[in-house]
Amino acid sequence: MTPLRAVKGMNDVLPDEVGRWQRVERVFARTVSLHGFREVRTPYVEPTALFVRAIGETTDVVEKEMYSFEHHDDSLTLRPEATAGAVRAYVEHGVQAREPVTRWWYAGPMFRAERPQRGRYRQFYQVGAEIFGDEGPGCDAELIDMLAGFLGELAVPGVEVLVNSLGGAEARARYRDALVEYLTPRAASLSAESQRRLQGNPLRILDSKDERDRTAVREAPTLDAFLDAGDKEHFEKLRSHLDALGTPYSVDTRLVRGLDYYSRTLFEIKGAHEKLGAGSTLVGGGRYDSLVADLGGPKVPAIGFAAGLERLLIASELQATARATDAVVLPIGAAAMSSALLLARDLRREGIRCEADTRGGSLKSQLRRANALGARVVLILGESELAEGMVQVKDLDAHTEERMVRAQVPRIVLDRLSAASRTIDSEPP
């Protein structure tokens, strides 16, 4: 019988690694809550039509990367990103009627049927946030600065912030026409893929890595010339806010991104290429001022971003070092087992992470195991201790040992541990 395996591109995260995941998630949750964001949880499955309408029919995500399936008469899709669902929920619950500005954050798995490679999986995890009802550019700058700070806290080296402005819908349409007009006579010199894009999604030719496309695009008209006065002012203000905040960034006029809903502000944050390989984009985001209305809601401007957890974990130099346990109770001899279980329970009631060595065996082997577990304190319960109502308390770090009255043990152990700041609550953020 062939053993069952995890689905390609969908990975287990074993407990040894989960510590780092939790650490990144905690830092993120703290960061966004300091900025007034509240968590929202939306379904992993949405109507297929939501993504087609929000992300765009001609995008790669919609054309070939969605996990879609039919169920009775519904076409459903595992979410490839979370903004569409958040906007759907925002509209569905009429949130704009209750509050002028809404700040939401989320974390969870996304699904895209791509060929897996480093930092890119079919089930992957994102943290992200959305602001509804603020047309910026102050909050645009706030978000970018917040993310720069977040990556700093995660000890991510080589951070690079790229910004661009796509303009509003009209400016984008004008530019699109001009670009098609410029490229059509040169179509023969484009890559096959870009020749196809010329019809459906010409803007994406701009950030192609193909040499032929880069050459063809070099002298092409640039987007900034097509921005209207409002777009320009928005972008200028964003830049001056970022300058005032001292957040380093660079303008990349070829930055386009693959989702159709963006308008005006667009940004991307990259980490060190040596670590991340081809998938060096850590965060992608931008403004989507017409998406809420496009999905049947009111005219509410919005901006958001998403960051890839796996990539943050590759890039971050933070280590997880929390101990699994504070104390271990060692029963010596079968007669001591139930007393050990009881003592362990009493310790837990003080908030001490504690386990009893339920496998038994010699004192030596139990001590070895306790040491391997990273326990600070070991409580020995043998024949003589049981007879006298005492416990032998051994501090593995301090190499000290002392016999004490059983009833006092939980308190004393707690004091010892908090003096060494080793309890659950003292873990790093």
Added chain:
RNA sequence: GUGGCCGUAGCUCAGCUGGUAGAGCACUGGAUUGUGGCUCCAGGUGUCGCGGGUUCGAACCCCGUCGGUCACCCCA
């Protein structure tokens, strides 16, 4: 979807020009009666990814297949 590389114990890998397999780590027990981390001793497992071919004989050569990985495309 396309291409490169790889596939030997739980993990990291060794195995010379073909003679059916090893190390380190990890794990478990022990080094005189109840005391860890260091050291020493002992212990186990492999359908050598799978299937076929060549050969007296294949982990090693050939073909196929599956899996992994990296890159392209695109993205987080």
